Amino acid sequence: MSAVLAVDLGGSGSRARLVAPDGVREVTGERLRVSPAGLVAAPLVTSLVSQLGLRAGDVAAVCVGSSGILTLSDGPQVVLDAVRSALGEVRTVVASDAVTSAVGALGGRPGAVVLTGTGSTALGTDLTGCWRKVDGWGHVLGDAGSGSWIGMRALQAALEQHDGRRADAPALLASAVERFGVPETWPRQIYMREDRAGVLASVVTDVVALAADEDDVAAEILAAAGRELARSLAAALRPPVPPLASWTGGIFGAAVVLETMRESLRELRRDVVLEPPRGSSLDGAALLARQALAGDLEPAEPLLTVH
Known part of the structure; x- marks a missing residue:
């Protein structure tokens, strides 16, 4: 089993989970901030990767779910750049936290989830052509x-x-x-x-x-x-x-x-x-990383970017 990295960036804090053949490790970090220039996401990604002691070649796929990626940033490129800088060229998914939360809560089934913490979003999907935020x-x-x-x-x-x-x-x-x-x-x-x-x-x-x-x-x-x-x-x-x-x-x-x-x-x-949630946004990010690694994940811009 190849190692994958799941990352969740939100207004209440950030988390990362490394799922590797030798076990699972999780770390936490600071909450996502918004500056006049937009989301301050890249330093969080870099910090979480550093806490896990990861280097280029250590993981086969990464999924970063982030709050505000659609409305408070210029798109996923800043996150993609941060992942590349920390881990080299690796298959990377950048998604709205609504996507990772929906996938995690429903266990990968189609339906809708409402996510509420510092902010709130609902997302409905048939897992094919419809991703409605x-x-x-x-x-x-x-x-x-x-x-x-x-x-x-x-x-x-x-x-x-x-x-x-x-x-x-x-x-x-x-x-x-x-x-x-x-x-x-x-x-x-x-x-x-x-x-x-x-x-x-x-x-x-x-x-x-x-x-x-x-x-x-x-x-x-x-x-x-x-x-x-x-x-x-x-x-x-x-x-x-x-x-x-x-x-x-x-x-x-x-x-x-x-x-x-x-x-x-x-x-x-x-x-x-x-139904009660089956999993968290971090679970959803891990599942999406696995799907991307298997080649089973289609992009759904701007909610879901597969690089």
Whole structure:
């Protein structure tokens, strides 16, 4: 069995898995950042390869799944160049993290998956000619139901409480003040950061804790996230994508998000079978690397590049 390398780059962190004849090794790294020039992906790839101690000739195929590869970069070339620089000429797949997540969660079967962490995307595929991406437009224009989306709405509610525009969110305001300090400093702390989406998503733990304490506003924000994710998943499930679906991402650790999404999807599409995920985006990347090595993987630009 030839060795393959799977890499996952996301707003919450980066991971790499080496699958070799002598075993499996995994390493973790920093989260993916966005600079004025676009995604800062190449240094993460280089760092993960270095942590694994890999050199040219050590692996037969690589798959890099990355958040924002479609919307926040000029394409896959910067990742391809980073892989070539670290590992030489090797068969390489660069894919949206929506693709690797869908392949991993469904175990390589056709269907649709909604991915939500710092950002959110849904992807539906028949594994042949259709690879349909929904949302994933970033925390300003989209990413409905994501960690950044939840954090933004929580801070908006807190500021409305601070301004006297509402009176039902004192707990959210107190929690946000404990995290960020006085509200007048929040715009600078968020707007001036390159990783502002991650900063917004950091608020999710506070929202989940307040919802667990039966705070109605926090609970409704999480429920609204579930409804948004169901809408994205239903859009990804249009024909020719079969009615099989799953989910992946840390936001689903909040039970209210998952249960509300399940209920909302049932209202939108009663025919859909919603299953727990079989694997992660890293599992999907490993599977795609194997398929590329076997010559069984067709490119689907711009979501899936095979070099």
